Amino acid sequence: MTDVAWIGAALTAARPQAVAALLRYFRNLDVAEEAFQEASLRALKSWPVNGPPRDPAAWLIFVGRNSALDEMRRRNKHDTLPDDDVIADGEDTESAMVEHLDSYAYQDDVLRLLFICCQPDLPATQQIAVALRIVSGLSVQEIASAFLVSEAAMAQRITRAKRAMTESAVAFETPGPVERAERLITVAAMIYLLFNEGYSASGGDAHVRVPLCEEAIRLGRLLLRLFPGESEIMGLTALMLLQHARASARLDASGNIVLLDDQDRGKWDRALLAEGLVLVEKAQRLGIPGTYQMQAAIAAVHARAARAARHRLGAD
Amino acid sequence: MFYCILCYNLESELQAWTREKEATVMAKQEAVTHTLASQGRLGPVGRLMPTTTAMTVRASREPLILDGPFAETKEQLLGFYLVDCKSLQEALEVARRLVGDTGALEVRPLATFYPGIGLQ
Numbered sequence: 001m002t003d004v005a006w007i008g009a010a011l012t013a014a015r016p017q018a019v020a021a022l023l024r025y026f027r028n029l030d031v032a033e034e035a036f037q038e039a040s041l042r043a044l045k046s047w048p049v050n051g052p053p054r055d056p057a058a059w060l061i062f063v064g065r066n067s068a069l070d071e072m073r074r075r076n077k078h079d080t081l082p083d084d085d086v087i088a089d090g091e092d093t094e095s096a097m098v099e100h101l102d103s104y105a106y107q108d109d110v111l112r113l114l115f116i117c118c119q120p121d122l123p124a125t126q127q128i129a130v131a132l133r134i135v136s137g138l139s140v141q142e143i144a145s146a147f148l149v150s151e152a153a154m155a156q157r158i159t160r161a162k163r164a165m166t167e168s169a170v171a172f173e174t175p176g177p178v179e180r181a182e183r184l185i186t187v188a189a190m191i192y193l194l195f196n197e198g199y200s201a202s203g204g205d206a207h208v209r210v211p212l213c214e215e216a217i218r219l220g221r222l223l224l225r226l227f228p229g230e231s232e233i234m235g236l237t238a239l240m241l242l243q244h245a246r247a248s249a250r251l252d253a254s255g256n257i258v259l260l261d262d263q264d265r266g267k268w269d270r271a272l273l274a275e276g277l278v279l280v281e282k283a284q285r286l287g288i289p290g291t292y293q294m295q296a297a298i299a300a301v302h303a304r305a306a307r308a309a310r311h312r313l314g315a316d
Numbered sequence: 317m318f319y320c321i322l323c324y325n326l327e328s329e330l331q332a333w334t335r336e337k338e339a340t341v342m343a344k345q346e347a348v349t350h351t352l353a354s355q356g357r358l359g360p361v362g363r364l365m366p367t368t369t370a371m372t373v374r375a376s377r378e379p380l381i382l383d384g385p386f387a388e389t390k391e392q393l394l395g396f397y398l399v400d401c402k403s404l405q406e407a408l409e410v411a412r413r414l415v416g417d418t419g420a421l422e423v424r425p426l427a428t429f430y431p432g433i434g435l436q
Binding site: 010054234271274279 | 383
């Protein structure tokens with residue numbers, strides 16, 4: 001039972017990087033997803049026996065890539081395999097793969113994976129749904145329940161969205177600075193939409209939608225780990241942390257919105273608030289203002305005011 | 317001798333833990349620290365914020381301030397315990413009880429120790 005818990009977390013954590021790398025190798029989203037799926041199944045068998053690998057993402061990429069290549073060879077001899085330069089150094093070992101991951105190529109891999117979910121022709125809710133499926137690895141059922149629609153309807157939406165993604169041209173070359181910056185802006189907007197999809201819920205919906213906020217924060221932190229000097233990604237992550245910190249005080253027992261001034265500040269999550277405040281300050285040091293930083297700075301003022309008010313009341 | 321037990325793990329993995337998993341890990345660690353405290357052997361314990369909050373000041377002609385943690389390592393430094401142990405063997409025993417399903421604990425003796433003012 002404990003085995004399943006840590007393996008589940010390890011697979012979830014490694015998924016964006018692993019699927020993104022497999023997508024770069026195979027240039028086909030379905031193949032990449034299937035390869036990851038197969039590698040995950042093998043991990044479930046291997047890891048409880050052999051213990052966790054040092055680098056689960058590298059393990060999954062290596063095993064997933066090899067199993068997908070085997071599958072291609074087996075399934076259709078007529079199908080031409082991807083060019084050797086696409087599947088770079090096909091004979092390399094797992095340790096070579098680990099070294100390769102250190103080359104930072106995966107930053108752009110993960111960004112690309114998030115970016116292709118942001119097809120401009122797709123409605124925002126579909127972009128979010130498909131990102132939750134592909135990047136976060138949530139099941140269709142989990143996504144459907146968060147969006148309050150039937151599983152069949154959500155499955156259909158995701159299939160449609162994936163088709164649109166497959167048909168669009170995505171550049172697999174390493175993006176230049178301008179293109180990278182544009183991708184970051186687009187992806188940040190999608191993550192914030194995801195957050196708001198969870199945050200704006202009220203009443204009976206609020207409880208089931210918390211995972212959307214948590215997932216958005218996880219993606220924000222992931223992006224910030226990959227691009228540690230991006231002030232707007234700091235701002236975005238801070239904004240989500242500061243808002244989510246107030247989640248349990250935002251609604252009363254019957255699910256009605258409680259206004260900021262009336263919220264029980266004792267219910268605010270201090271760890272999230274503190275993390276958000278640090279990120280706001282970190283971002284400001286860079287001196288490159290942006291809309292997320294601006295909104296986060298306003299949220300920070302409210303958070304600090306709350307502490308001041310508490311001191312005034314002599315509590316704590 | 318005082319020993320520092322430094323906790324390393326994949327930060328991304330901790331952020332993917334379910335609430336149940338988080339609670340299980342915390343309960344296990346609290347059981348160990350509770351015992352150490354009752355034996356008068358437990359010093360400060362700290363959990364670090366995510367590495368995304370970290371900044372690094374590097375010595376240079378003018379100190380260089382960088383965004384991000386000091387080292388880009390596969391496993392990140394996430395927290396620490398300070399424990400009083402009679403021997404390395406004893407310190408390793410504490411670490412063995414603390415270690416989880418994944419990650420690593422570095423056991424390292426303290427050369428000097430200044431207790432500070434007991435921050436609250």
